[in-house]
Amino acid sequence: MHEFSLMQSVLDTVETSARKAGAVRVTAIRLTIGEMAEVVFDAMEFAFEALSPETLSEGAELSMRSVIPRSRCCVCGEEFTHDRYHWACPSCDSLATELIAGRELFIDSIEIEESVSIGDSGLTSDSGSAGEPDSTNEPPVGQGADTQEEPDVIDDGRGAL
Numbered sequence: 545m546h547e548f549s550l551m552q553s554v555l556d557t558v559e560t561s562a563r564k565a566g567a568v569r570v571t572a573i574r575l576t577i578g579e580m581a582e583v584v585f586d587a588m589e590f591a592f593e594a595l596s597p598e599t600l601s602e603g604a605e606l607s608m609r610s611v612i613p614r615s616r617c618c619v620c621g622e623e624f625t626h627d628r629y630h631w632a633c634p635s636c637d638s639l640a641t642e643l644i645a646g647r648e649l650f651i652d653s654i655e656i657e658e659s660v661s662i663g664d665s666g667l668t669s670d671s672g673s674a675g676e677p678d679s680t681n682e683p684p685v686g687q688g689a690d691t692q693e694e695p696d697v698i699d700d701g702r703g704a705l
């Protein structure tokens with residue numbers, strides 16, 4: 545069952561980028577999986593349930609999107625989509641075709657919960673803002689002043705596995 549090793553590397557990658565972003569928890573993981581990757585979604589779910597406990601991803605919502613396979617004909621150059629079992633060229637019937645999409649597996653995005661620091665434990669109260677004149681008197685720029693608790697979305701450039 546290669547889903548276990550796939551999910552393990554997904555979780556490793558997610559863990560690394562979530563920690564870099566200062567996350568305390570991963571709330572959602574979105575994967576894109578080509579239909580030709582021979583990945584059974586149920587098995588991925590199962591692997592996730594088995595491997596995610598004790599990681600930041602524990603309890604995260606896992607969603608998977610499949611990609612329809614696409615091939616290019618080596619004879620006439622036609623590009624076409626197809627299912628897992630039929631990849632003959634629709635315009636010249638050649639079976640000499642090359643898969644150009646549909647075998648990939650990558651992490652689309654993850655959502656994280658960041659740690660909220662309550663109070664600064666007095667570390668910055670005395671020595672603060674000595675070199676920055678009037679930085680506290682500036683009016684807030686833009687209109688993003690309301691406090692919304694939206695989880696951050698990391699889109700780290702589709703880390704291919």
Ligand SMILES: [Zn+2]
Pocket residue numbers: 617618619620621622633634635636637638
């Ligand atoms: Zn063709």
